[in-house]
Amino acid sequence: MTTKAVDVMAVVADFFEESGLDWNKLEGVCTDGGPNMLGSRSGFITLVKQKQPDLKGTHCMIHREALASKTVPKNLHDALTVIINIVNYVKGSALNTRLFRELCRDMDANHTALLFHTQVRWLSKGNMLARVFELREETKLFLIYSNKVDLLSAFNKELQEQRSNVIVHTDTINAFMVDDVPEDMQNEFLELKHNSSTKDEFRAQDLEEF
Incomplete structure (x- = not known):
C-alpha cells in the first residue's frame, strides 16, 4: 500500500x-x-x-499554515523554541507535572496542564502555544519556584517583545503568500x-x- x-x-x-x-x-x-x-x-x-x-x-x-510553519522567520522560530523547552521541562517529569497542576488549582486557573505538540499533527503546535499563553502567569510563577533562571529569562523576553512573539503573531501566513499568484x-x-x-x-x- x-x-x-x-x-x-x-x-x-x-x-x-x-x-x-x-x-x-x-x-x-x-x-x-x-x-x-x-x-x-x-x-x-x-x-x-x-x-x-x-x-x-x-x-x-490548515495545510497552508502547516507549510508556512516549516520556514517561520528566525525570531518566531526562536520564540517557539523557548516555549517548547518550557513545556518539555514542565511535563518532562511526573513530579513537575503534578506540582504544576497543584499550582494551577491554587491559582484557580481554567486549565491545570500544558500541552505537548507533535510534528505530524498540524493543529497541535497552535494548541500548545495557546495553552501556554492562557497559563502564562502560572508558568512564570512555576519557573520562579523551580529556580529555572534560563527558561524564565527567555520566557520573560518573549512576553515583553509582543510585536514579534509567536504567540500573538497573526500575520505570519501572509508572509508566505506568493506575489502575483x-x-x-x-x-x-x-x-x-x-x-x-x-x-x-x-x-x-x-x-x-x-
Missing part, C-alpha cells in the same frame, strides 16, 4: 462498498493539495470524479516550495502534466 492516488482510491472505494455508501451523494473532497491528490490525469480527485463528476475538490485550510493557486506554489516530494514530481513531469 502506498500514497499513490490509485491506492488511496482503492481504499476509499472499498470503504464505500462495505458501508453501502452512494457515490452520487458525495458533495466534495478536501485534500492537502499534493500532486497525488490533484493530478489532472491520475490524481485522487480525478479518480473520484469518475464516480461522481459533480463533486467539488477543495484544499485543507492567484489565490486559488497559492496552495500549489507553497507545496512546490516546501515539499521535497512535490519538487521531485515537478522535475519528473512537464508543466502541463504536473
Whole structure:
C-alpha cells in the first residue's frame, strides 16, 4: 500500500462498498493539495470524479499554515523554541507535572496542564502555544519556584517583545503568500516550495502534466 492516488482510491472505494455508501451523494473532497491528490490525469480527485463528476475538490485550510510553519522567520522560530523547552521541562517529569497542576488549582486557573505538540499533527503546535499563553502567569510563577533562571529569562523576553512573539503573531501566513499568484493557486506554489516530494514530481513531469 502506498500514497499513490490509485491506492488511496482503492481504499476509499472499498470503504464505500462495505458501508453501502452512494457515490452520487458525495458533495466534495478536501485534500492537502499534493500532486497525488490533484493530478489532472491520475490524481485522487480525478479518480473520484469518475464516480461522481459533480463533486467539488477543495484544499485543507490548515495545510497552508502547516507549510508556512516549516520556514517561520528566525525570531518566531526562536520564540517557539523557548516555549517548547518550557513545556518539555514542565511535563518532562511526573513530579513537575503534578506540582504544576497543584499550582494551577491554587491559582484557580481554567486549565491545570500544558500541552505537548507533535510534528505530524498540524493543529497541535497552535494548541500548545495557546495553552501556554492562557497559563502564562502560572508558568512564570512555576519557573520562579523551580529556580529555572534560563527558561524564565527567555520566557520573560518573549512576553515583553509582543510585536514579534509567536504567540500573538497573526500575520505570519501572509508572509508566505506568493506575489502575483492567484489565490486559488497559492496552495500549489507553497507545496512546490516546501515539499521535497512535490519538487521531485515537478522535475519528473512537464508543466502541463504536473
